[in-house]
Amino acid sequence: MDPPRILLLTPRISGVGGIAQHVRQLAKRLRRSGYEVEILSSETMGLKLRKGVANIGYALSAALKSAGRRFDVVHGHNLPAAIPVKTSRARVRILTIHGVYWRQIRLLYGPFLGEAAKLAERGLLKGINAITAVTMEAAEHYRSLGFKVRHIPNAIDLSELPESRERVSDPQITYLGRLSREKGVDLLVEAALRGMRGLVIAGDGPLRSLVEHAARRKLLRFLGPLPHRRALRILAGSDVAILPSREEGVSTVLLEAMALKIPVVATKVGGTIEVVRDGYDAVLIDPRVEEVGEAVRTLLEDRGLARKLAVNAYRRVVSTFSWDIVQQQYLKLYHRLLSHL
Secondary structure: OOOOEEEEEOOOOOOOOHHHHHHHHHHHHHHHOOOEEEEEOOOOOOOOOOOOOHHHHHHHHHHHHHOOOEEEEEEEEOHHHHHHHHHOEEEEEEEEEOOOHHHHHHHHHOHHHHHHHHHHHHHHHOOOOEEEEOOHHHHHHHHHOOOOEEEOOOOEOHHHOOOOOOOOOOOOEEEEOOOOHHHOHHHHHHHHHOOOOOEEEEOOOOOHHHHHHHHHOOOOEEEEOOOHHHHHHHHHOOOEEEEOOOOOOOOHHHHHHHHOOOOEEEEOOOOHHHHOOEOOOEEEEOOOHHHHHHHHHHHHHOHHHHHHHHHHHHHHHHHHOEHHHHHHHHHHHHHHHHHOO
8 A cells, every 4th residue: 555645834944934944843743753744935936925915825836736637635734824725635634823823914914914814714614624722822723714734743852862962152041933023022122232242143034023123232142044953953052042022833953952951031921821830931021122131131040940940841841842742642633534524
């Protein structure tokens, strides 16, 4: 019998972004389990799309690229992948949602497009065999629209964590990820402008020029987009990991910092508050510049507190957010859907 054929759809597959990492890890593990896996992303299709049209450009290109081809399972990630998921010739169609999508669009592109995305969600999700969400918040939101949604969290592979650490600053307060407003990168730049020292930023995105300008003024260290292995070494060498998001699913960087026993400052948004608890395994703040600086200063000065939070966070991530656990949840979903056809 031929192995089941899986098509994974994601707008991006490279970089340190959480969705890209999630799909890379899922693809690797599916292949290990005997599935034949293909990935359609902007990179694999050679697309270079401008901000503002990237999502729809990806969706239409992926729909055309997959047209006429048969797969056992087509599994898309986030709402832009819903169109090619629905137009695909697959026995099973699955969509994984990485946060409340319309709120992300509102932050990135303004209230008009945010409301348009909100109105479009119902139509995009109709006709899909199974919907999963990496956060309980997103699962509840889409259930409220009348859809059945299964919560399968984000995860990390503990075996891929680095043994070495890299220091590029002293102190070293590290942000890894997309350089965009919904991630709160502008708050970090403002905190550095107000005197927070030791900030290290790596990634790419629409706010890159803002970060580069701050780096030229010696307010922070900017490393640009990094290979994942080096990004993890930088994270492992940090005194504090910081996630100042205004909107967030379950951040892969958050899970990686927890697994590396790096104390975390994060905002009280989205899936973050499902993963960590304030004062127990992280310091949680509102997305405000003054709170960013104060929380970082607290962890740098009180290393006993920092160690306690890091140890508790490590226990939490190992018990709940390991890919060894999450992989089985996806495989059970695939098998159940395929067996009922």
